[in-house]
Amino acid sequence: MKSNRYMRKQLLVSCCLKRSALMTMASLALALTLSACSDHRTEDTSVMPGKAARAPLSIEVCGRPVVYDKVPQRAVVHGINLLEMFLALGLQDRLVGYGGLRDIQRLPKAMQPLLAQVPDLSSQGMNLETLLNAEPDFVFSGWSYGFRQGQITPASLQELGIASYVLSESCIRQVARERVSLEDTFSDLLNLGRIFDIEARAGALVRGQRAELQRITDALKDQVDKPRVFVFDSGTDIPVTTGRYAMPHAMIEAAGGSNIFDDLNSSWMRGNWEDVIARDPDWIVIVDNDRPTADGKRQFLLAKPELSQLKAIREQKFVLMDFSEATPGPRNVEATRRLAHALHPAHIPRP
Structure with a gap:
């Protein structure tokens, strides 16, 4: 029954x-x-x-x-x-x-x-x-x-x-x-720790990540050069990129760079190729979400005629991030270090 x-x-x-x-x-x-x-x-x-x-x-x-x-x-x-x-x-x-x-x-x-x-x-x-x-x-x-x-x-x-x-x-x-920060990720981890009554475990995880992030920002505190970074998520006719309220924006800042679309007042949203060309990024972060593959996105950018004179394209300066690294999660700090090494190799050792 x-x-x-x-x-x-x-x-x-x-x-x-x-x-x-x-x-x-x-x-x-x-x-x-x-x-x-x-x-x-x-x-x-x-x-x-x-x-x-x-x-x-x-x-x-x-x-x-x-x-x-x-x-x-x-x-x-x-x-x-x-x-x-x-x-x-x-x-x-x-x-x-x-x-x-x-x-x-x-x-x-x-x-x-x-x-x-x-x-x-x-x-x-x-x-x-x-x-x-x-x-x-x-x-x-x-x-x-x-x-x-x-x-x-x-x-x-x-x-x-x-x-x-x-x-x-x-x-x-x-x-x-007001802004996005890697502290948002830390806050979510700590809040989950409180909700599930595992505060000690969550606190230990966050302390380790905060310490690593502090080492990165301390190494770059006197760095005045802020390489321009374009985040490419997807899109052909119109690029989907990172505005000022998406996690990669915070990661770029912590890594000693500047987001070329920091004037877009949302998180993930559409930009335009004209502004990408006008703002001439030094580096391009490719977000790997399998739609298409990361190498497919790279080849698309390299083959797009109007982008051929961009510094990042001429010098093929790309950084790959998994989707789960470019969105709030436990791998944000690790990906920030990898980005910081690409932007400032003399100050940040290879991860």
Whole structure:
């Protein structure tokens, strides 16, 4: 005979699936639709074994306080860089699913076995049905990573009794920010440590990364030359690049360079080839996200006639970054050192 918990879960999924056609409406409509299911979800999760109650913990997320009253036991993470954060903190035993990872080989080799028993819920966007079937009590993602207005959002998850945390860098999609910094990555790691009650582990990881970053910036503190850097993510007719609120901007600054598109007031966005030519970068950072391959992007840039006189093209000065290095994650500092060595080899030893 099926358990009451199973029946409640099936009722919840059925309830939410009947309303899936409304997922393209505005987020307020989504929240109202999902509220019909929230009572069932709240009843179910309140009796899940192993959910450790604690004194309410308040953390600022995208400029507003969010309260966490339980230590999550069943987490879903969407986005390769966010997944690397989670695994770097040793939280693989809390994972009941992940998404946004097209190929597990994109992870560092040491991390790949950690996902052997964890279901891949979606290689692309979040899917409500598969998410609910995993019965999570916590979702970690970011705006334009997995959270999207009119689809799955922190507010709609809250209606279902599911806690969430939003990647700090992605908050620019919802609220104004003063700047982006590698401290954003450190803050996310520390906040996850608080949420999952592993503060000592998170603190040790962040202290090591802060110390390494300090060594880089100390070595470059008297450096006045700031090589111009163009970040090329994708695009042929129009390049997708890094504005002043994307992580590579902070990494370029820490590495002693200047982002040629620091006047674009968002994170990842479209630039134009005319400005690339006018601003004549000394270096080009190619983001490797397999669409196409990094070498394919390099060959495209070298073959584009109007770019032939750029200094970076003439001298073939390229730095390759994996997508998960160029987005907030535990490999940001390592990639910053590699970039700093390329820009200032006399001051920063080869990694």
